[in-house]
Amino acid sequence: MKNNKTKNNDVILVSRPTLPDLNEFVKSLEIIWERKWLTNNGEFHREFESELAKFLGVKYISLFSNGTLALISALQTLRITGEVITTPYSFVATTHALHWNGIKPVFVDVDPVYGNLDPTKIEAAITPRTTAILPVHVYGNPCNVKEVGQIADIYGLKVIYDAAHAFNVKINNTPILNYGDLSVLSFHATKTFNTIEGGAIVCNDEKTKMRIDYLKNFGFAGETTVVAPGINAKMNEIQAAYGLLQLKSFEGLTEKRKKMANHYKKLLKDIKGIRVLNDMENVEHNYSYFPIFVDKSYPLERDALYALLKENGIHGRRYFYPLISEFPTYKGLSSSNPENIPIASKMTNQVICLPIYPDLELEVIEKIVTIIKNSS
Numbered sequence: 001m002k003n004n005k006t007k008n009n010d011v012i013l014v015s016r017p018t019l020p021d022l023n024e025f026v027k028s029l030e031i032i033w034e035r036k037w038l039t040n041n042g043e044f045h046r047e048f049e050s051e052l053a054k055f056l057g058v059k060y061i062s063l064f065s066n067g068t069l070a071l072i073s074a075l076q077t078l079r080i081t082g083e084v085i086t087t088p089y090s091f092v093a094t095t096h097a098l099h100w101n102g103i104k105p106v107f108v109d110v111d112p113v114y115g116n117l118d119p120t121k122i123e124a125a126i127t128p129r130t131t132a133i134l135p136v137h138v139y140g141n142p143c144n145v146k147e148v149g150q151i152a153d154i155y156g157l158k159v160i161y162d163a164a165h166a167f168n169v170k171i172n173n174t175p176i177l178n179y180g181d182l183s184v185l186s187f188h189a190t191k192t193f194n195t196i197e198g199g200a201i202v203c204n205d206e207k208t209k210m211r212i213d214y215l216k217n218f219g220f221a222g223e224t225t226v227v228a229p230g231i232n233a234k235m236n237e238i239q240a241a242y243g244l245l246q247l248k249s250f251e252g253l254t255e256k257r258k259k260m261a262n263h264y265k266k267l268l269k270d271i272k273g274i275r276v277l278n279d280m281e282n283v284e285h286n287y288s289y290f291p292i293f294v295d296k297s298y299p300l301e302r303d304a305l306y307a308l309l310k311e312n313g314i315h316g317r318r319y320f321y322p323l324i325s326e327f328p329t330y331k332g333l334s335s336s337n338p339e340n341i342p343i344a345s346k347m348t349n350q351v352i353c354l355p356i357y358p359d360l361e362l363e364v365i366e367k368i369v370t371i372i373k374n375s376s
């Protein structure tokens with residue numbers, strides 16, 4: 001159990017990053033030291049981008065320094081303005097990306113099972129100012145991409161998926177990243193695939209990729225030509241070299257996560273008041289998070305169970321509580337009214353994400369479930 005503990009106590013954290021082999025990484029660093037090329041589309045960057053596109057089965061991918069800047073730049077790429085329909089049940093960066101672009105977020109409720117944007121509620125929220133839909137594949141579970149796509153087609157809206165949790169997820173053998181106009185990934189330390197910090201935008205055509213690449217590099221399209229008001233959101237060579245090694249050793253990690261998720265599910269099965277998310281049909285999941293939902297038939301309230309787990313050294317997280325619509329910047333919006341988003345308002349008060357990462361031991365999962373069971 002030692003590997004799963006922080007250095008000086010018995011705490012089990014919600015996630016632990018997988019790191020590349022240190023000796024291999026040192027070799028990469030030596031190359032970087034030798035080349036003295038640190039950022040701005042270096043060799044490691046180019047190699048990582050091309051290997052990653054192949055690995056994920058996508059046509060074009062542009063690397064970013066983090067997922068939030070990738071989201072902000074994705075909106076710039078498609079020149080999104082006005083209002084965008086999105087979900088309040090996500091990490092706050094999803095909506096902040098709209099705010100940083102001067103776009104008004106319009107919150108729409110989520111489906112009661114997986115917590116993804118509910119396509120049946122989208123149409124009612126469309127106004128003449130709506131230009132796009134920004135759904136999130138929450139916990140890596142795919143949104144209803146077919147229905148979202150149909151609505152977008154009818155109303156002439158763009159679709160940008162926040163796919164921060166959806167690395168390598170497939171639906172009917174097709175990468176989920178290939179749906180919508182753009183998909184945005186995060187490679188933050190807490191994600192299934194990390195480059196310490198990092199992110200990417202996936203797109204379907206060369207022209208769009210070119211615009212994305214200009215935008216993340218101040219808008220430069222040549223030494224003295226600036227074609228757009230870009231930003232600095234480039235991934236550096238150290239991150240890219242690290243990412244390449246991560247890619248080489250990624251095999252088997254999802255299987256390990258799947259084993260953990262199945263172990264949790266088996267043990268939690270008969271506990272009244274605890275709901276887990278089952279795998280979706282025809283989906284290859286990445287098991288990035290393991291959320292449970294605590295309802296009224298469980299003797300403890302969610303926060304009491306969360307605190308009890310913490311007292312026992314199990315640091316789950318309430319992803320996503322509070323709802324984004326509850327934060328001061330967004331609370332005043334009419335779509336933030338809990339009556340507009342009743343399902344999200346319920347789920348946010350029920351969720352605890354339990355620890356899941358490739359090195360977690362099955363006996364730790366058993367300990368966690370015993371704590372939950374003993375209070376039921």
Ligand code: T4K
Nearest residue numbers: 013014015016017066067068091093164186187188189190
């Ligand atoms: N869209 C969505 C849907 C997202 O979920 C996110 C990020 C984004 C966009 C934006 O992407 P980035 O700009 O971040 O690339 C974490 C992450 O910081 C954030 O990336 C992630 N979502 C969010 C869901 O979770 P915190 O505030 O919970 O992080 P923190 O530091 O409390 O870490 C969580 C756990 O992981 C802790 O128990 C400790 C452990 N940990 C963390 C780090 C950083 C480690 O063991 N090692 C580490 O290096 O937000």
